[in-house]
Amino acid sequence: MNIKIKNANQLISQTCTSITPLDDSLLNAAQARLDILTKPQGSLGRLEEFAKRMVAITGNLMPEVPRKAVFTFAGDHGVTEEAVSLYPREVTPQMVLNFIHGGAGINVLARQAGAEVVVVDIGVDHDFADAPGLRGMKVVRGTRNMRKEPALTREEAEQCIAVGISLATEYADQGYGLFGTGDMGIGNTTPSAAIAALLTGKSVASVTGRGTGIGDEALRNKITVIQDAIEINRPDPSDPIDVLAKVGGAEIGGIAGLCLGAASRGIPVVVDGFISTAGALIAATLAPKVTDYTFAAHRSVEVGHQAMLDRLNLEPVLDLGLRLGEGTGAALAMMLLDSGLRIYREMATFESAGVSEKND
Amino acid sequence: MNIKIKNANQLISQTCTSITPLDDSLLNAAQARLDILTKPQGSLGRLEEFAKRMVAITGNLMPEVPRKAVFTFAGDHGVTEEAVSLYPREVTPQMVLNFIHGGAGINVLARQAGAEVVVVDIGVDHDFADAPGLRGMKVVRGTRNMRKEPALTREEAEQCIAVGISLATEYADQGYGLFGTGDMGIGNTTPSAAIAALLTGKSVASVTGRGTGIGDEALRNKITVIQDAIEINRPDPSDPIDVLAKVGGAEIGGIAGLCLGAASRGIPVVVDGFISTAGALIAATLAPKVTDYTFAAHRSVEVGHQAMLDRLNLEPVLDLGLRLGEGTGAALAMMLLDSGLRIYREMATFESAGVSEKND
Numbered sequence: 001m002n003i004k005i006k007n008a009n010q011l012i013s014q015t016c017t018s019i020t021p022l023d024d025s026l027l028n029a030a031q032a033r034l035d036i037l038t039k040p041q042g043s044l045g046r047l048e049e050f051a052k053r054m055v056a057i058t059g060n061l062m063p064e065v066p067r068k069a070v071f072t073f074a075g076d077h078g079v080t081e082e083a084v085s086l087y088p089r090e091v092t093p094q095m096v097l098n099f100i101h102g103g104a105g106i107n108v109l110a111r112q113a114g115a116e117v118v119v120v121d122i123g124v125d126h127d128f129a130d131a132p133g134l135r136g137m138k139v140v141r142g143t144r145n146m147r148k149e150p151a152l153t154r155e156e157a158e159q160c161i162a163v164g165i166s167l168a169t170e171y172a173d174q175g176y177g178l179f180g181t182g183d184m185g186i187g188n189t190t191p192s193a194a195i196a197a198l199l200t201g202k203s204v205a206s207v208t209g210r211g212t213g214i215g216d217e218a219l220r221n222k223i224t225v226i227q228d229a230i231e232i233n234r235p236d237p238s239d240p241i242d243v244l245a246k247v248g249g250a251e252i253g254g255i256a257g258l259c260l261g262a263a264s265r266g267i268p269v270v271v272d273g274f275i276s277t278a279g280a281l282i283a284a285t286l287a288p289k290v291t292d293y294t295f296a297a298h299r300s301v302e303v304g305h306q307a308m309l310d311r312l313n314l315e316p317v318l319d320l321g322l323r324l325g326e327g328t329g330a331a332l333a334m335m336l337l338d339s340g341l342r343i344y345r346e347m348a349t350f351e352s353a354g355v356s357e358k359n360d
Numbered sequence: 361m362n363i364k365i366k367n368a369n370q371l372i373s374q375t376c377t378s379i380t381p382l383d384d385s386l387l388n389a390a391q392a393r394l395d396i397l398t399k400p401q402g403s404l405g406r407l408e409e410f411a412k413r414m415v416a417i418t419g420n421l422m423p424e425v426p427r428k429a430v431f432t433f434a435g436d437h438g439v440t441e442e443a444v445s446l447y448p449r450e451v452t453p454q455m456v457l458n459f460i461h462g463g464a465g466i467n468v469l470a471r472q473a474g475a476e477v478v479v480v481d482i483g484v485d486h487d488f489a490d491a492p493g494l495r496g497m498k499v500v501r502g503t504r505n506m507r508k509e510p511a512l513t514r515e516e517a518e519q520c521i522a523v524g525i526s527l528a529t530e531y532a533d534q535g536y537g538l539f540g541t542g543d544m545g546i547g548n549t550t551p552s553a554a555i556a557a558l559l560t561g562k563s564v565a566s567v568t569g570r571g572t573g574i575g576d577e578a579l580r581n582k583i584t585v586i587q588d589a590i591e592i593n594r595p596d597p598s599d600p601i602d603v604l605a606k607v608g609g610a611e612i613g614g615i616a617g618l619c620l621g622a623a624s625r626g627i628p629v630v631v632d633g634f635i636s637t638a639g640a641l642i643a644a645t646l647a648p649k650v651t652d653y654t655f656a657a658h659r660s661v662e663v664g665h666q667a668m669l670d671r672l673n674l675e676p677v678l679d680l681g682l683r684l685g686e687g688t689g690a691a692l693a694m695m696l697l698d699s700g701l702r703i704y705r706e707m708a709t710f711e712s713a714g715v716s717e718k719n720d
Contacts, residue, residue, distance in 0.1 A: 038458055040572035103713050111702075324404055
């Protein structure tokens with residue numbers, strides 16, 4: 001039984017309109033506090049930026065170090081028929097089981113960061129029955145092959161976004177204060193590159209990379225497949241739901257929804273790498289203010305990532321040559337957002353520590 | 361009473377000669393393990409590099425997540441007479457007290473990283489008596505003004521390096537497995553820039569920055585002061601102890617010694633920012649193999665840092681616009697070295713998780 005969220009279209013538009021810009025007075029108040037801590041002004045660089053933004057996003061002048069969850073959305077892709085990936089399609093469900101057993105990269109790094117991993121089946125072509133630890137929110141059993149037809153119907157695409165919004169709401173209600181995004185889906189750099197091309201205006205060739213590590217010939221094929229998919233489906237770049245439906249994927253829609261839902265609830269969201277950023281780009285095209293609430297976790301080695309980061313005007317926290325996905329970069333970056341918040345909360349002031357201020 | 365380590369010169373040369381190159385077979389064995397974990401090969405980028413190097417440095421194919429200590433060496437500088445800093449000289453002892461009371465940036469970030477902060481008075485111009493939590497290993501009460509005379513005698517410079525070696529040995533014997541370096545000393549970007557110029561061959565102007573935040577006029581003065589100090593003292597760039605003595609500082613010598621001592625004991629050392637890298641550069645000029653054991657924590661905004669990183673052939677872990685020192689960047693980078701090691705130790709293999717490997 002697939003999930004069916006009622007009035008998904010209405011939920012999406014209401015969520016988008018409820019996202020407000022950050023309050024500059026909170027950013028300024030946070031900087032004023034940072035400037036009385038025992039360090040030269042501005043000397044903690046981006047840690048100070050992280051703290052300030054967390055204050056403004058949460059609307060709280062002294063936010064607690066937040067409870068954290070990384071949402072790893074899993075889905076399959078019909079386009080794997082076109083030999084775009086190095087790995088067989090059955091790896092998607094196998095890795096989902098690895099996630100719920102705690103053995104994957106995201107499990108290891110989320111444990112270190114103190115984050116829960118929420119594994120979401122939003123579009124895997126496998127029946128997990130009631131596997132413990134898995135959130136069964138399946139919208140489709142894999143997308144259709146976008147080289148032949150739209151990957152999703154518009155209704156399915158809306159359902160995927162609504163799933164992400166619902167999860168954000170659920171975890172916000174439980175008191176979580178920091179979200180990370182993650183993905184699993186053999187073949188999913190292909191739809192992500194298609195989205196990158198359409199929403200940044202760059203050529204397909206310039207935003208298509210090697211994914212899990214394909215060679216030169218397979219890369220040429222992948223570019224052709226994406227060009228064909230765009231040619232055949234003619235997605236409208238001014239309509240991000242149309243883009244998501246025609247050349248996207250279920251997990252990308254879930255990520256887009258999570259970003260929108262987080263922003264609408266005043267919760268910062270750490271966007272992982274290439275696939276997650278494609279989701280964030282869908283979200284930011286629907287509701288531009290969403291980027292006020294997002295942090296880019298890291299700069300992926302996947303070539304099209306930078307174009308999307310530029311379009312979103314986000315500077316990544318980390319640059320570690322990662323290209324795994326799952327939310328691994330998001331878990332790592334969460335530790336550094338915590339660092340910023342801890343600095344803000346815990347450092348002594350010049351006055352309390354009896355340290356002289358600078359000469360004027 | 362100042363510290364006096366016997367036969368410091370001999371201790372330094374024995375330590376240098378006991379540093380061995382890394383064993384390639386260990387690097388290869390570690391990569392072989394990384395390649396059977398459930399992820400595309402190489403997809404965790406620099407985390408894999410960190411794990412491999414930790415294996416080769418420790419000589420242990422399955423190293424534990426290590427006990428950690430950040431050593432924050434504090435010293436004063438006679439050159440502050442020349443108005444090279446924005447802050448008054450008394451801030452050095454005030455900040456030392458802030459460190460031992462737990463209120464400084466390094467305390468906050470070391471707590472997060474699970475690292476102990478070892479605060480070392482190696483050259484502060486203040487009598488701390490027996491302040492609890494402070495390692496009293498004072499070699500000098502501040503350096504002399506290097507614009508007028510050598511900052512340290514050769515014997516004092518050797519004592520400073522020997523202090524760092526002794527601390528490395530002491531903490532290695534206690535079972536610590538990862539060291540970080542840190543510094544505190546009003547005025548200490550001035551000697552660090554002098555060391556950078558002499559040991560990289562770059563011009564003084566190109567490696568001298570704004571430190572805690574001086575303006576244009578003060579920066580021009582700082583460059584002149586450093587040029588004068590080099591002119592007057594004529595340090596020999598092929599003799600790093602001569603460089604340390606004539607235009608260096610006590611804390612920089614302590615950091616150099618810590619790097620040497622760590623490498624001689626097979627302990628990885630995370631080098632913080634500009635001042636720490638000047639210390640590491642002294643160490644690497646004495647014993648080039650020391651860089652096999654060092655990780656550059658972050659890319660400082662201080663302009664001369666990159667030239668030293670290039671000379672050491674080290675790529676920083678982080679790039680967060682930091683310029684605080686104290687070991688703050690080292691504490692942050694330690695968390696990411698742990699991430700690499702945890703990935704290496706904790707991830708499931710393709711076989712154990714029942715995940716299909718890539719198509720050939």
